[in-house]
Amino acid sequence: MKKTVIELQNVKRDFVVGEEVVHALRGVSFKIHEGEFVTIMGTSGSGKSTLLNQLGCLDTPTSGEYLLDGIPVRKMKRRERAVLRNRKIGFVFQNYNLLAKTTAVENVELPLMYNSSVSARERRERAIKALEAVGLGNRLMHLSNQMSGGQMQRVAIARALVNDPAVILADEATGNLDTRTSFEILVLFQELFAQGRTIIFVTHNPEIAQYSSRNIVLRDGLVKEDVQNTNILSAAEALAALPPIEE
Amino acid sequence: MHLTNLFKIALRAINTNKLRSFLTMLGIIIGVAAVIAMIAIGEGSKQSIQSNIASMGSNMISIHPGADRRAGGVRQDASAMETLKLKDYELLKAEAKFIKAISPTVSSSGQCIFGNNNTPSSMYGVSIGYLDIRQLKVEEGDMFTEEDIRTSAKVCVIGKTVADNLFTKGEDPVGRVIRFKSIPFRVVGVLKSKGYNTFGMDQDNLILAPYTTVMKRIMAITYLNNISVSALTEEHTEQAIEELTTLLRQSHKLREGIDEDNFNIHSQKEMMEMMNSTADVMTTLLLCVACISLIVGGIGIMNIMYVSVTERTKEIGLRMSVGARGIDILAQFLIEAILLSITGGIIGVVVGCLISNAVESIAQWPVSIQPWSIMLSFAVCTFTGIFFGWYPAKKAANLDPIEALRYE
Numbered sequence: 219m220k221k222t223v224i225e226l227q228n229v230k231r232d233f234v235v236g237e238e239v240v241h242a243l244r245g246v247s248f249k250i251h252e253g254e255f256v257t258i259m260g261t262s263g264s265g266k267s268t269l270l271n272q273l274g275c276l277d278t279p280t281s282g283e284y285l286l287d288g289i290p291v292r293k294m295k296r297r298e299r300a301v302l303r304n305r306k307i308g309f310v311f312q313n314y315n316l317l318a319k320t321t322a323v324e325n326v327e328l329p330l331m332y333n334s335s336v337s338a339r340e341r342r343e344r345a346i347k348a349l350e351a352v353g354l355g356n357r358l359m360h361l362s363n364q365m366s367g368g369q370m371q372r373v374a375i376a377r378a379l380v381n382d383p384a385v386i387l388a389d390e391a392t393g394n395l396d397t398r399t400s401f402e403i404l405v406l407f408q409e410l411f412a413q414g415r416t417i418i419f420v421t422h423n424p425e426i427a428q429y430s431s432r433n434i435v436l437r438d439g440l441v442k443e444d445v446q447n448t449n450i451l452s453a454a455e456a457l458a459a460l461p462p463i464e465e
Numbered sequence: 466m467h468l469t470n471l472f473k474i475a476l477r478a479i480n481t482n483k484l485r486s487f488l489t490m491l492g493i494i495i496g497v498a499a500v501i502a503m504i505a506i507g508e509g510s511k512q513s514i515q516s517n518i519a520s521m522g523s524n525m526i527s528i529h530p531g532a533d534r535r536a537g538g539v540r541q542d543a544s545a546m547e548t549l550k551l552k553d554y555e556l557l558k559a560e561a562k563f564i565k566a567i568s569p570t571v572s573s574s575g576q577c578i579f580g581n582n583n584t585p586s587s588m589y590g591v592s593i594g595y596l597d598i599r600q601l602k603v604e605e606g607d608m609f610t611e612e613d614i615r616t617s618a619k620v621c622v623i624g625k626t627v628a629d630n631l632f633t634k635g636e637d638p639v640g641r642v643i644r645f646k647s648i649p650f651r652v653v654g655v656l657k658s659k660g661y662n663t664f665g666m667d668q669d670n671l672i673l674a675p676y677t678t679v680m681k682r683i684m685a686i687t688y689l690n691n692i693s694v695s696a697l698t699e700e701h702t703e704q705a706i707e708e709l710t711t712l713l714r715q716s717h718k719l720r721e722g723i724d725e726d727n728f729n730i731h732s733q734k735e736m737m738e739m740m741n742s743t744a745d746v747m748t749t750l751l752l753c754v755a756c757i758s759l760i761v762g763g764i765g766i767m768n769i770m771y772v773s774v775t776e777r778t779k780e781i782g783l784r785m786s787v788g789a790r791g792i793d794i795l796a797q798f799l800i801e802a803i804l805l806s807i808t809g810g811i812i813g814v815v816v817g818c819l820i821s822n823a824v825e826s827i828a829q830w831p832v833s834i835q836p837w838s839i840m841l842s843f844a845v846c847t848f849t850g851i852f853f854g855w856y857p858a859k860k861a862a863n864l865d866p867i868e869a870l871r872y873e
C-alpha cells in the first residue's frame with residue numbers, strides 16, 4: 219500500500235456574501251496516494267479552484283479536516299501554512315506567474331529563497347537541476363520576457379519541482395497554450411508521473427483526463443465521479459501523431 | 466530569518482526599476498543635501514564669528530557712556546554720551562585689580578593725505594595698552610611712547626591698508642609725515658595686518674595716535690568715546706565688570722539704589738554669545754525648512770511604495786504561494802524602503818557636501834561640514850524609510866494570497 223499524501227475528510231467551504239452563504243464545497247472526501255496523477259474536472263463554478271486552494275494550503279476548510287502528508291491543516295496559522303507550502307507544495311499556474319525581467323534560474327530559485335536551511339550555492343545547484351529536468355538546461359540565464367509560453371510554463375514547473383514537494387498542484391496549466399505546446403507540457407507531466415511524483419491537475423478539458431491515472435469530477439461542490447484510469451494514453455505518442463508544423 | 470535573501474530580493478526590485486527608484490529617492494536626496502548644506506553654512510559662519518571675536522581678544526571689555534540701551538528705554542540727550550572722562554580712566558587704571566590693560570578711546574574719521582595720495586580712514590586716540598587689548602602688533606617701527614602721550618605729540622601708528630594706500634611707491638612709512646584732517650602726524654610704526662573680519666570690515670584701515678593728541682588737537686573734546694579694558698583672563702571677565710561698575714559709580718557719585726548707571730559695560734564674551742544666538746536662530750530656521758523637505762521626501766517614498774505594492778499584488782501572491790510568510794513580505798518592502806531612503810541619504814550627503822564646497826568657493830561664505838549632521842541625516846533617513854515604508858509594507862503583508870494571485 220502506497221503512502222497517503224492527501225486526505226480530505228468531509229471538507230466543506232462556505233463563503234458568506236452579504237446575507238447569502240455560498241456552499242462552494244459541500245463535503246468532499248478522498249485520499250490521494252504517493253505517485254498518483256489525478257485530474258480534477260468539473261464545470262465552471264463547480265468548486266475546482268476552491269478545492270485546489272484547500273489542497274494548496276492557501277485556504278482552510280470551514281469544517282472537515284485536510285491532512286497533507288499526515289499533517290492536519292485546518293487549525294494551522296497563516297504563518298505555519300506558508301512554511302508548509304514552502305516545503306510540501308509546488309504550484310503551476312495557468313498564466314505561469316513568473317517574476318518579470320528575471321532570469322529563468324532566479325525564478326526557479328524563488329521558493330528556496332524562503333527556506334533558510336538552503337545555502338545560496340545549493341539553491342543555485344538545485345535550480346539548475348530542476349531546469350535541466352524540464353529541458354531548459356540551455357536557457358538558464360534567459361529573462362522571463364524573452365521566452366515562449368511553453369518555455370515559461372516549463373520554468374514554472376521547474377520552480378514547482380525545486381523544493382522537492384510532496385505534491386504538485388497545477389491549475390489549468392495548459393489553458394494558455396496551443397495544442398502542440400500543451401502536449402509537450404503533458405509529456406513533461408507524464409515524465410514526472412513516471413518518476414513517482416504526485417500530481418493534481420485541474421482542468422476543464424476532458425481529453426486531458428485520458429493521460430492521467432485517476433479522474434475526479436466535481437459538481438456543485440461534491441465529488442460526482444472518482445475513477446481510476448486503467449488505460450493511460452501516452453502524451454508523447456499523441457504529440458508525435460500531431461500534424462507537422464507548416465513552414 | 467533569511468535576511469540576506471530578503472536583502473537580495475529588495476535589491477533586485479530596486480535594480481529592475483532604476484529610474485523609478487531614483488525618482489523616489491529624489492525627495493530624500495534634496496532633503497538631506499539641504500540639511501547638510503544648511504548646517505555647514507550655519508556652523509561655518511558661527512565659527513568664523515567666534516574666531517574673529519577671539520582674535521579681537523576674548524577677554525576684552527568695553528565701557529560706553531550712557532545707560533544701557535539694549536533694554537529699550539527713553540532716548541538720551543547728547544550730554545548723556547559725554548559721561549566718560551579722563552579722570553574715570555585714570556581712576557580705573559590706578560584702582561582696578563582684575564584688569565590687565567586699559568585704554569581710553571576717542572575716534573575720528575577723516576581724509577588722510579601723503580603727497581598726491583589720499584585715503585579715508587579713522588584715527589583712534591588710545592594709550593599704549595590698546596595694542597594688548599586689541600591684540601595688535603607693530604610690525605615696522607615702534608609704538609608711540611608715554612612721553613608722546615604726556616606731550617600730546619603728533620605721532621601715529623598706521624594700519625596696513627593706510628600704509629598701502631598712501632605709500633604707493635614703496636617708500637618706508639616710518640619717519641614720514643602724513644596729514645590727517647590737515648594736521649601733520651609723523652608715522653612711527655606700521656601695524657601687522659589682521660585682514661577682514663566676518664562682517665567684511667577691513668581691520669587694517671586705522672590710525673592709532675596718543676589719546677591726548679586726538680582729544681586736544683583733532684576733536685577738541687574733554688570726554689572719551691569709550692574705554693577699552695582687558696580682563697586678567699577670560700575667566701576674570703565677570704569680576705572685572707563688577708569691579709569696574711563699582712569704581713565708576715563711585716567716580717560718578719551715583720547713589721546706591723537710586724541712580725542708574727550712566728555708562729554701560731559689555732564683555733566680548735557677551736558679544737560672542739549674542740552673535741552665536743543670532744546664528745543659531747538662523748541655523749534653526751534653515752534646518753526647519755530642510756526637515757520639511759525631508760518629510761516631503763518621505764511622503765514621496767510612501768506614495769511610490771503604495772503604488773509599487775498595488776502594482777506588484779500578483780507578485781506578492783506568487784511569493785506567498787511559494788511559501789513567503791507575511792513577515793517576509795513585510796521585511797522585503799521595508800528593506801526596499803530603507804534601502805531607497807539610505808541610498809538617497811548617501812547621495813544627498815555627497816550632494817550636500819558639493820553644495821557646501823560650491824558655496825564656499827563661489828560665494829566666499831565660510832562653511833564647515835559637520836560630521837554630526839551626516840550622522841543625523843542617516844538616522845533620519847533610516848527612520849523615514851521605516852516610518853513611511855511601514856504602512857505600504859504592512860498592506861502588502863496582509864494581502865490574501867488567493868485574492869492577490871487573482872489580481873490583474
Ligand SMILES: Nc1ncnc2c1ncn2[C@@H]1O[C@H](COP(=O)(O)OP(=O)(O)O)[C@@H](O)[C@H]1O
Nearest residue numbers: 233235240242261262263264265266267268269
Ligand atoms: N472568495 C469567494 N467569495 C465568495 N464566493 C466564492 C469565492 N470563491 C469562490 N466562490 C464561489 O464558490 C463557487 C465555486 O467557485 P470556484 O471554486 O472558483 O469554481 P471553479 O473553479 O470550478 O469554476 C462559485 O459559486 C463561486 O462563486
Ligand SMILES: [Mg+2]
Nearest residue numbers: 263266267268
Ligand atoms: Mg476556477
